[in-house]
Amino acid sequence: MENASSKPNLNRLQGSLPKIGIRPVIDGRRKGVRESLENQTMQMAKNAARFLRENLHYSNGKSVECVIADSCIGGVAEAAACTEKFAREGVGVSLTVTPCWCYGTEVMDSDPLIPKAVWGFNGTERPGAVYLAAALAGYSQAGLPAFGIYGKDVQDANDSEIPDDVKEKLLLFTTAALAAAQIKGKSYLSMGSVSMGIAGSVVDPNFFRNYLGMRNESVDMTEFVRRIDEKIYDEAEYEKALAWTKEHCKEGEDTNKNKSSRERKDQEWEMVVKMAIIARDLMVGNPRLAELGFGEEALGHNAILSGFQGQRQWTDHFPNGDFLEAILNSSFDWNGIREPYIVATENDSLNGVAMLFGHLLTNTAQIFSDVRTYWSPAAVKRVAGYDLEGMAANGIIHLINSGATTLDGTGKQRLDGKAAMKPFWEITDKEAADCLEATKWCAASREYFRGGGFSSQFLTEGGMPVTMSRINLIRGLGPVLQLAEGYTVSLPSEVDNLLQRRTDPTWPTTWFAPVLNGKDAFTDVYSVMANWGANHGAISYGHIGDKLIALASILRIPVSMHNVPEDKIFRPSAWRAFGTKDLEGADYRACMNFGPLYGK
Secondary structure: OOOHHHOOOOOOOOOOOOEEEEEEEOOOOOOOHHHHHHHHHHHHHHHHHHHHHHHOEOOOOOEOOEEEOOOOEOOHHHHHHHHHHHHHHOEEEEEEEEOOOOOHHHOOOOOOOOOEEEEEOOEOOOOHHHHHHHHHHHHHHOOOOEEEEOOOOOEOOOOOOOOHHHHHHHHHHHHHHHHHHHHOOOEEEEEOOOOOOOHHHOOOHHHHHHHHOOEEEEEOOHHHHHHHHOOOOOHHHHHHHHHHHHHHOOEOOOOOOOOOOHHHHHHHHHHHHHHHHHHHHHHHOOHHHHHOOOHHHHHOOOEEEEEEOOOOOOOOOOOOOHHHHHHHHOOEEOOEEOOOOOEEEOOOHHHHHHHHHHHHHHOOOOEEEEEEEEEOHHHHHHHHOOOOOHHHOOOEEEEEOOOOOOHHHHOOEEEOOEEEOOOHHHOOHHHHHHHHHOOEEEEOOOOOOOOOOEEEEOEOOOOOEEEEEEEEEEOOOEEEEEEEEEEEOOOOHHHHHHHHOOOOOOOOEEEEEEOOOOOHHHOOHHHHHHHOOOOEEEEEEOOOHHHHHHHHHHHOOOEEEOOOOHHHOOOOHHHHHHOOOOHHHHHHHHHHHHOOOOOO
């Protein structure tokens, strides 16, 4: 039986996918005014819905769904009817549209938990901009931050085209708002507990509940032993997965002085494949288990995100979790091409959240790495006799870690002929095969992993635009997001080999060159490394800093470090009331003032 999680467009988690609710608001004066605006206002809502449906997807590949109010909203009665419809339809994002003056607070959306934006049509026939300003003032006064959307150029009243600058803001807001809505009500699953004292794996339920609207679930790692010993997994799928693994996951070098026997390695392969299946079943459940008599286990933990502790209590005795983390985080496995599962190495929940943000904002797989080493041009010249050039000319950061680096991170997928990481529904069979071919599985370093196992080994192809991000928790302040846009870079093979051999060469490497703007943390590459707030980073395909900043503002998480141009930053209009000169300081003050989205 094919596992249900591999089917396309499947919502593998409990809870319906959040819809975008569109509210056409209108001047309520009858006998001439409202009647003259009905068609234009409703058409504006329909145009927005069509544009969003055509350009946005949920992470499972399905086009987003939009719900439009049954009528234009001219007063509180119609606003209440819209609210009731949106609740019934499962709306998680609110977009109000209008070409005209409306009655401010009478027609506003007052649900405090739904991210909201207002698009005021820029036309001269009716004052859409006047209403937009009045509405945003009302939302701010009520403590309901809303994004304001207004085109730069005047349009004719009968113009049904959405200007490019409005499209950009519509997509930026809805992408971020849908990410927040998809997270709400889901779970973070800790598989194990704290790894080696890493602060990010000290899971803080207050952060997850108050800022993300998530539950926290936990299982001891002995649950893997129980399910293996008692065969609480689909044995037919296991045989299929093991055969696929033997065919597509080729072993690489074994750097251990005391090498394991072939028999021992074969046993380790069998166990790590079972671990991958079990970890997935723990996250999202598996109806096949109910057929086998394991009804409770079949349900899973409704986990949109998980973390595997591994070190050290597990890995000192059992094979490591590198295979389960890497293969689940990839866009393909023995069941074919499918949506990645987001699993954090070492149960680093905070880096896992950054990975989840990146996944939901791009629908792509995510790289988990140590922010390991800053290599200055001088140091590379001294060690390898090579002058860094191109995007790497100012120095590079070595991103490397065993575990959750997705195999998509090889860069073997293609977009316009260039290295890329794509949503799973755009990945071809050949691209998935190329990612697997570019990866070797090395016997785990026994110095780190006494119980053995296998670590993925590959080199990320250069030239990909990427964004590295991280959530940190600060006592007295709360969560803070930091991010750095940049590019992956390629080095000559002999240089790459020299630098990699100075650390563990059996792990996947990504060479990262952040974009520098000569300011603060981005004065130089060393400053980026020096200002990074933890040992891990989540790396997502594309320059998505503007999306991360918009999402952070929705969740009331301030951004402490970024290199996004100011003209690309989009936050709720209320943020301007906290200062327009120092945008970083204003962000902190606004987030502190409004507090966590889901309450303290």
